[in-house]
Amino acid sequence: MNYELVIGLETHVELSTDSKIFCSCGGHGKGSEPNDCVCPACSGMPGMLPVMNKRVVELAVTAGLMLNCEINRYTTFDKKNYYYPDLPCAYQITQLNHPICVNGLVSVKTADGVRDIRIKQIHMEEDAGKLVHGGNSSFVDFNRTSVPLIEIVTQPDFRSPEEVVSYLNKLKSSFIAGGISECEEGAMRCDVNISVRPAGEEKFGVRTEIKNMNSFDAIDKAIRYEAQRHIDALEYGTEELVQETRRFDDVSGKTFAMRNKETEADYRYFPDPNLMPIVIDDEWLEEIKAAKPVAVDERTEEYRAAGIKEDDIEIIIANVKIARLIDDVVSMGCNLKDTAIWVVTDCAGILKKAGKALSELDIAPEKLAAVIKMVANGDINRNAGKKVLIAVIENGVDPVSYCKENGLDKKFDASAVEEVIDRAIAANPQAVIDFKNGKQKAAQALFGACMKELRGAGDPAVIKELLEKKLSM
């Protein structure tokens, strides 16, 4: 029988803020030692009250806008109660009843083209700390407690692991581009809800949830394993499926049922009386919208309209650092298509020779812009530009002074070009005679001699014109 896979995703993303969600500790939650990014508030001491970090709201709204969500103008926080040593207050502040964003839409690539995945909601919450086990004891590290997170919950709209990975890649590049999250290792964590049903069947099958995975590769493998487990159960009766929470073991590539206790808790949610409802008025929303970076889909369109090749667009979209570099260079007055070619073709080529990937490109945008501009203005030719670029990438030189020092910039040394031509003419009297007798090819030889001496600098058209002018005198 043919089976259809039904998958829904809950993705936790750590936000890039300067401070934690309810206190002024560093937002990244990293310390050089355990518990050195901690204050009385995020360690749950009595007397401290949570004070909302406005930036968290702005980033959550930005994420919602990028995922085509409706923004709830009235949003509130709830307390979720459970005991665990890494949770200092024994409750987590999260959003249950009035999440900040709802009803979004994200298009993903599938085998049959592009499909829309519905986003149920995005809510804000605080992270928990972590436990470190050693010897006979366990230790708590609260550095991570109250680090701001958003959780993006989809409808059960995915039908294959490829769609899930495509979605996650899109979230990642959107969020990095939007300054919402750096999406570093561990900063994106997924819970996957999965069920299987006979193709054509409307009713959902028994659902299991695989908790807390943070690599896309593991998510892909876990879905494939779990889907097969469900299909085997349905097709061959290998086991009885029950609704439960499971974890994925990276080493064996299998999923295992977690203790029931962890799934049956009554979290006794209730509205947090210490945090007033947040009202997002028109003015604030407009401010956030104005600061919002362009979404991935719009960005693709923009590149396409500029005439950038599809392959190049994919490379740029997939690599936010490169997209940012191009943005920066364009903002300095360079042409978008030119810049894209310089980066994706020339820089990538230079790095490839050194055995490096484009993602390893480390170049100051001002320097790249200077090179591109010198070429665009006709100060140096493209070949010379590339030479400068190599020197910039390899040795970090200043492009303008490098041109001067190496005689690549004819504009700064026009008389030098003329001298070279004069010398070539003087050194080749026969060529001059041949040219005057009508042999056009003779000029070509002289031109070659000039170019050789100029080591590729100078605009060939200008040199040719100057040479012909001198020969005709």
Added chain:
Amino acid sequence: MNFYYKKIADGSIAVDDTVLVKGVPAAAGSHILEGFTPLFSAEAVTRLENKGYVISGKTNVGEFGLDLAGEFSYYAPAESEIKGAAAEAVKSGEVNAALAVDVNGAARRAAALSDVCFLKPTYGTVSRYGIISTAASGEQLGVYASCPEGISEIMSVISGHDEKDGTSLKNESYDYGCDKELSGKRICIVKELYQKADASVKAEIDAFAASAKKKGVSVSEISTDIFETANVAYQILMCAESCNNLSRYDGVKFGYRAESYKNIDELYVNSRTEGFNFLTKAVILYGSDVLSKNRYKDCYDKSLRVRRVVMNEMKKLFESFDAVIAPVCSLSAYGAYDIKDAFKKVFDESEFTALANLIGLPALACGKVQIIGDHFSESTLLSLAKEDK
């Protein structure tokens, strides 16, 4: 009577042990916080110190302020007649004023029993930063003094916006003047509550009414069940929030940890079983129940809706009256009793006090007379109480 949990200096202001003073052990009257020393002071304490006031020390308080008037502190022996330590410290002249948190009326009742004044101000006018929180939506830091002028002086220092408290209102200052013109003011006495009080409490109310009339205040009587309704709703919210706020005392991070445990669950259970008194446990269990999935809608959520109804009713009442008068408590003195009866006793007595906690109204206990006003009407309440003390 030993007023203090920790005496720190010869100062003019005492703070009850739910209010933090940097470096001074704080336990909120509970075994569970034994050994806890705060790293910072309450905002109100800092503001007083900045104005040159010296804090004399921490007065004993009933565990998390949940009892009648301070009778169930882990650190103070039971006495035959119940009195609040902070109220007594003011009464005796040991200090001029004291700060205390009114979670469920205990501070007002203590003022009544010691015949001093206590103001529970409008919610959000005094920062709750640095008080050991129990029921966040109803508790409020207030002031004991022997007279309205003493309260007025301290309130002017400690009130006003504090960015460290998300529920703090934006205003920088409020009016605490005690000299409002009273002629033409209208007050009403709540019949149902008056009838529940003993003869001596009734006599105080009568005397207050007679004196008010002499000053040109019109005094009438109203009949309403709103205080009873408000009490039920507030006890549900207060227990739920207490259950949540007290869950951080788990023996893991600070305070008391049980000596004997085999795993993390036993560490939690034993520490909390040994660390909380019977009343606190009852509050936690009741609060946990009203928040549970099966009960949430009919208990907690309904109480939130009742809160709105009570708010609307009271706003309507304040269109006709400048203040509502009620006893602070039913009896002029409480004798010692078994802690197993405490939950019910506190519930019954809170009918007089809970409405002000539920909707954040200012309530002034002046002896056994309670003057409740609309939000921000503290000046009217203090003026009404003046000279009658």
